[in-house]
Amino acid sequence: MDEKTTAFDVIVAGAGPTGLMLAGELAMAGVRCRVVERREDRTRESRALGLHGRTMEVLNMRGVADEVLARANPIPQVRVSLGGSLFDMGRLATDYGQLTIIPQGETEEILEKRATELGVVVDRGVALTDCRQEGTVVRCTLEQDGRVWEESASWLVGCDGSRSRVREAMGAEFTxxxxxxxxxxxxxxxxxxxxxxxxxxxxxxxxxxxxxxxxxxxxxxxxxxxxxxxxxxxxxxxxxxxxxxxxxxxxxxxxxxxxxxxxxxERQASFYRKGRMLIAGDAAHVHSPLGGQGLNLGIQDAMNLGWKLGAVVNGRAADDLLDTYALERRRVSQGVIKVTDLATRMMTSDRLPERIARKAVMSVASRVRPAHQLAVGHLSGIATRYPSMAAAVGASPLAGTRVPDLEISGHGAPLRLHEALRHGGFVLVDGGTGGPLLPSVPETDRNLLRLNGRIVAGPGPWRGVEVVLIRPDGYCVWAGSRTRARHELTNAYFRWIQG
CATH class of the missing domain: 3.30.70.2450 (Alpha-Beta Plaits)
Known part of the structure; x- marks a missing residue:
């Protein structure tokens, strides 16, 4: 077997939507990344086809949502034939109150184009057949057209589906x-x-x-x-x-x-990380397709992991920052597995109690406004939050929640938050006056974009917020008044930048 070193910091196994999204995130952070994919070509079948609201927001943060919409069929309402139940995603507080229908192959094409433009190398027809960690490197056995060789990289991420070779090598159970x-x-x-x-x-x-x-x-x-x-x-x-x-x-x-x-x-890996090997997407979790969550979970896994692994590779953060990826995303996928399992069993049962229950649940969920908003919020991913972020001492009540695409004044025409997040780093919105709120962070830090402007449009709890610090994946690190920010913001920032 041939052996050669690699010029890449990270090898990603799998060029599906999860792997391609992750590779793009890593490349934005300046990480040298290679994707290996056993398939010769992108899938030509529709396969996973629905992008929910939060996934579209994520894609908008990276500047590709408009291209997706140009090829897609947005559907704002879901009809369930139980008493004419109608779920209207257009009521969500987002520009993407819809299910965006686009074949998986086209989603892959858009994400691969972005990744390669950022410098990612995508090698198709190359299968990862084995992997092992030795010290600070991961050795990967690769095969193409009968030729077998070994390459090494600092990190390996398995986005290689439900039969993941990386998960198997990690020793994670898929229960x-x-x-x-x-x-x-x-x-x-x-x-x-x-x-x-x-x-x-x-x-x-x-x-x-x-x-x-x-x-x-x-x-x-x-x-x-x-x-x-x-x-x-x-x-x-x-x-x-x-x-x-x-x-x-x-x-x-x-x-x-x-x-x-x-x-x-319905299966979930017992852990998502072992040393320098990680898994994401279907390699980490699978569940009933009812609700169309699989593709969306994978893309959001990649968004969560990408900036964290980039910070570790570049030496900006300790590697225990990666443990927050598993903590946050495993909880989300556990919730999806439970809900889709319950819904699938209830919706397919012929037993009288389940038939009565599903009619009652659908009636309440579609007609009672709070229940309706809860249902479509979780279905769309808009309601996804990370409670572990808010558990820190002195944390803002908004910590761990999704930050909507706020309008921010002070930049000529109001600037939208998603546009500001396209640089791939943190964003600090400061609507007050006085000295800098993060004096220990150099003004030249490319990982922090400071916006001195006021939030001029925002739903619910965001009205009146003076200061908000947003992670690269669009979640709130800290939010509140400028007075409190002077005491709490620096700790919140360095907690995430240093892991």
């Missing part, structure tokens, strides 16, 4: 369960039109999620409780028969672009 039924997906045209762009039809036999691509094709995701597993390819006839059963009428599907059949699983 969970497999559901007793399977899901069929088919991208087809429908001869019988639907009134809704996104419909979840629930019946005693199972459910179907119908999603409009906006170009004449629909994604039909079907769970038929009575259908046994089969290793045979999904045929158009099978799709036709299954849809007719669940809709109670002939939907006349045609012109299939992609069909697939798979088991539904």
């Amino acid at each position: 969970g369960a497999t559901y007793p039924y399977t899901i069929i997906v088919a991208d087809v045209k429908l001869g019988t039109p639907l009134d809704d762009q996104l419909l979840i039809r629930v019946g005693r036999a199972g459910l179907v999620v119908a999603t409009d691509f906006g170009n004449g094709w629909y994604r039909m995701g079907v769970i038929d409780r009575e259908k046994p597993w089969s290793d045979e390819p999904v045929t158009l006839q099978e799709v036709d028969q299954t849809l007719a059963k669940l809709f109670g009428k002939d939907m006349r599907p045609s012109e299939p672009l992609w069909t697939s059949r798979f088991h539904i699983q």
Whole structure:
């Protein structure tokens, strides 16, 4: 086996959306990054296709949301066929109150373009077959076209899917369960039109999620409780028969672009980091596809990990900062697994108690405003927060919460926060007067953008906030008055910059 050193600080295994997003974040921080991907080409299938509101905000912080929207079909409402329940994401306090429908291959194309423009090397057709840590390096065994060689890097991140080789090498368990039924997906045209762009039809036999691509094709995701597993390819006839059963009428599907059949699983890695090896995305967690959370969790994993690993590689922070990645993101994925498991079991059950419960829950969640806002907030990721950030002594009550795309005065035309975050570092908004609030941080620090301006537009708790410090991933480190900031802000800043 050949052996060679590498010029890269980080090797990322997997060029799906998670790996490409992470590579772009690392490159923004000046980290030399290489992505290896066993597939020769980007996926040509639609696969994961829905970007929720918070994911779109994340992409806007990096300047690619407009390109996504130019190719996408934004859907603001979800209809559930239980008493006509309607969930309106347009009520969310965000510019992206919608489910943005775009095939995974196009999302990958946009993220890969960004990553390579920042200097990332993406090598396709290269499989990572083994890895091990030796001191301060990780040795990776790579294979391409029968040639096997070894490369070393300071860090390795596995974004290599549910069968992750990196997770296996770390020794992390992937505990969970497999559901007793399977899901069929088919991208087809429908001869019988639907009134809704996104419909979840629930019946005693199972459910179907119908999603409009906006170009004449629909994604039909079907769970038929009575259908046994089969290793045979999904045929158009099978799709036709299954849809007719669940809709109670002939939907006349045609012109299939992609069909697939798979088991539904819910699993979570027992840990996300071991020394200089980490995992993210499906390598760390998988769950029921109901709610379309998988792709979104992966991109947000990458956003959380990217700036932290960049700070460690560049010597700005101790490596225990990386432990906050696992602490924060593992809690989020645990919550998603619990909710999607409960929803899937309740929505597919034929037992009378569950049938009564799902009608009651859907009625309350869609018609009672606080319950509706809670449901769409968590579905969209807008409500995701990191309580561990607020646990620090003297922390602001807003610490760990998502900061909306605030308008900030004092820069000619009001500046939007997401635009300010595109440099990839921290942002300090100071709406008061007096001396600098972080005197021990040099003005030349490229990792901190100071904005001396007032928040002129912001929902709820952000009105009247004088000072706010925002992490590179758009979460609040500290917020409050200028008087308190003089005593607390420096500690808050260095807690995150030094781990």
